[in-house]
Amino acid sequence: MANTFAFVESRGGELRRVGLEAVTAARRLADATGGGEVHALVMGAPGIAAKAETIGAHGADVVEVVEHAGLALYSPEVIAATAAARIGAASYRVAFFSASAQGRDLAPRVAAKVGASLGADATSFEAAGDAIVVRHPVNTGKVIATLSISGSPVILSLRPGAVTATKTPRTARVESIAPAMDPSAARVVPKELVAGNSAKLDLGEAPVIVSGGRGLRAPENFKLVEDLAAAFGNAAVGATRAVTDDGWRPHTDQIGQTGRLVSPDLYVACGISGAIQHLAGMRTSKTIVAINKDREAPIFKIADYGVVGDVLEVLPVLTEAVRKAKQSH
Amino acid sequence: MKIAVCIKRAADMETRFKIAPSGTSVDETGVKFDIADFDGFAVEAALQIKEKEGAGEVTVISLGADAVQETLRKALSMGADKAVHLKADAVPADALAIARVLAAELETGGYDLMLFGRMAIDAANQSVGPMAAELLGVPCVTAASQLTIANGKGTARRELEGASEVLEFPLPAVVTIDEGIARPRLPSLKGIMAAKKKPLEVKPVQAGESRVTVIKMELPPERTGGRIIGEGPDAVPELVRLLQTEAKVL
Ligand SMILES: Cc1cc2nc3c(=O)[nH]c(=O)nc-3n(C[C@H](O)[C@H](O)[C@H](O)COP(=O)(O)OP(=O)(O)OC[C@H]3O[C@@H](n4cnc5c(N)ncnc54)[C@H](O)[C@@H]3O)c2cc1C
Ligand SMILES: Nc1ncnc2c1ncn2[C@@H]1O[C@H](COP(=O)(O)O)[C@@H](O)[C@H]1O
Numbered sequence: 018m019a020n021t022f023a024f025v026e027s028r029g030g031e032l033r034r035v036g037l038e039a040v041t042a043a044r045r046l047a048d049a050t051g052g053g054e055v056h057a058l059v060m061g062a063p064g065i066a067a068k069a070e071t072i073g074a075h076g077a078d079v080v081e082v083v084e085h086a087g088l089a090l091y092s093p094e095v096i097a098a099t100a101a102a103r104i105g106a107a108s109y110r111v112a113f114f115s116a117s118a119q120g121r122d123l124a125p126r127v128a129a130k131v132g133a134s135l136g137a138d139a140t141s142f143e144a145a146g147d148a149i150v151v152r153h154p155v156n157t158g159k160v161i162a163t164l165s166i167s168g169s170p171v172i173l174s175l176r177p178g179a180v181t182a183t184k185t186p187r188t189a190r191v192e193s194i195a196p197a198m199d200p201s202a203a204r205v206v207p208k209e210l211v212a213g214n215s216a217k218l219d220l221g222e223a224p225v226i227v228s229g230g231r232g233l234r235a236p237e238n239f240k241l242v243e244d245l246a247a248a249f250g251n252a253a254v255g256a257t258r259a260v261t262d263d264g265w266r267p268h269t270d271q272i273g274q275t276g277r278l279v280s281p282d283l284y285v286a287c288g289i290s291g292a293i294q295h296l297a298g299m300r301t302s303k304t305i306v307a308i309n310k311d312r313e314a315p316i317f318k319i320a321d322y323g324v325v326g327d328v329l330e331v332l333p334v335l336t337e338a339v340r341k342a343k344q345s346h
Numbered sequence: 347m348k349i350a351v352c353i354k355r356a357a358d359m360e361t362r363f364k365i366a367p368s369g370t371s372v373d374e375t376g377v378k379f380d381i382a383d384f385d386g387f388a389v390e391a392a393l394q395i396k397e398k399e400g401a402g403e404v405t406v407i408s409l410g411a412d413a414v415q416e417t418l419r420k421a422l423s424m425g426a427d428k429a430v431h432l433k434a435d436a437v438p439a440d441a442l443a444i445a446r447v448l449a450a451e452l453e454t455g456g457y458d459l460m461l462f463g464r465m466a467i468d469a470a471n472q473s474v475g476p477m478a479a480e481l482l483g484v485p486c487v488t489a490a491s492q493l494t495i496a497n498g499k500g501t502a503r504r505e506l507e508g509a510s511e512v513l514e515f516p517l518p519a520v521v522t523i524d525e526g527i528a529r530p531r532l533p534s535l536k537g538i539m540a541a542k543k544k545p546l547e548v549k550p551v552q553a554g555e556s557r558v559t560v561i562k563m564e565l566p567p568e569r570t571g572g573r574i575i576g577e578g579p580d581a582v583p584e585l586v587r588l589l590q591t592e593a594k595v596l
Contacts, residue, residue: 129480
């Protein structure tokens, strides 16, 4: 019975939710294919070993921990070399990574090192005979491809949110291992981690996204968008390219074809026309609300709930109503 | 500085895609094609680095059928100096198979900097660049939104979820380019004329075994939506009610 591998992403000494999603996915695949162990790898600065218990609780039988002072920042070469060495030393059928910013950097490096095929940005996966079958959105999400990947192991990177991190009571064996290369020998040297607007939730993980476009008229009016996000409490703030181009918002906030691809439970588009390139990044949101003063704006074609009106007038009233609704829970 | 840029020919994303009768590919009838979005950013980044250095050579490389020559000519008309067409009947679905062909070509070129798009806008694997770097054994930074090259060294910034990071690396290296670095210039008439005389070398290649097979392509379910519930601040109570009772997100 083949074992399954999961790389558990962390940043700044904290596990990332996508890391636990990878462990959950590995557990699910192992259970669906007749058992076998889940081996998880986590790497970071000294202290990361304390997270092994949480990783075990999400379904890992073995947690391999690499602690090294040189791993306080993501060091692509060291992490890829170590993950490839672990995967190469065992006969895993599938190795899970996350299709996050870090995982999309890491998984292809590892796949090339071990000579394995990669199913990138999978939204679903299953074993089908000797192959692994995944679904992967292509052409900016306008087409969904179903791909069959053969060979062993198969490396998969899972789109954030494709599975929900779930606990399955289990106590993992913890093994401390050394990195496969000395971090000081890495050619690509991480210099700095620049925190974004810290208190804010991340676009890829937030269940609610409040997004603003040129209809907000001036950068200071983004305060209204931030206020609504704060009223929800579980929301991140996004933007269109029109406003990131004008420097109203950082490029990291851009949603769309050339920005982030998101699919939150609720997407609130404020003063956004709904250009095809913007829709490419958010059309898979579960519920879409649009506020726009132009009844003919294309965003209304895909909005579940459209409000025709001036965002500058609607937003403060909506924020107040959401705050009240939240309080009454 | 010798710079290579790997560019892919991809469908214009404004296309209303249809699935071909085979069920495993997109129907290309009437579809417009161009340099894939991020690959255009990469060409622009290469041209700007060359211009800043005041010297150098930019080579664009594309793997695919004869139609990719049109894509290569476009890059030449933007200002690239040379083009290489790696001629194959089709582009494999397996990113590693593509990376192997591109790496073999890059290896012979003695390039200081090898640029890729962050991802091919159609296949969206975001994998070929870092895979080629591994095969070549050179340093690699992916999804760079800022890039400076000076004294044989590079500094790149990449965007993460809610943060960004800065990395340094020696040349030669592979860098994959995100939006934010440079918007591609439009070819000038002079550029288009000049491109006709620039060298475009055709090299037949054999892409190795693809272990990724497309078994189905389909369109995602249409969003129904399209419901306007009211006007101005007066619509807020109804909106909140629907979010609570119907969408159950509040
Ligand atoms: C290759 C390429 C890639 C691109 N990638 C992206 C991408 O990743 N993401 C992206 O977002 N865009 C992208 N774009 C740009 C895209 O085409 C649009 O230009 C952009 O999305 C428009 O942003 P917007 O909706 O904020 O602005 P606009 O299109 O100018 O729309 C503003 C809207 O606000 C409304 N409005 C104005 N005032 C008010 C008010 N007071 N109250 C309410 N509503 C008001 C208007 O009716 C209008 O509908 C890309 C374009 C290209 C060519
Ligand atoms: N057929 C191709 N020819 C040239 N470059 C390619 C080709 N396919 C992919 N690339 C390069 O690899 C990058 C990443 O592609 P992908 O991993 O498929 O998302 C693209 O942005 C291009 O720079």
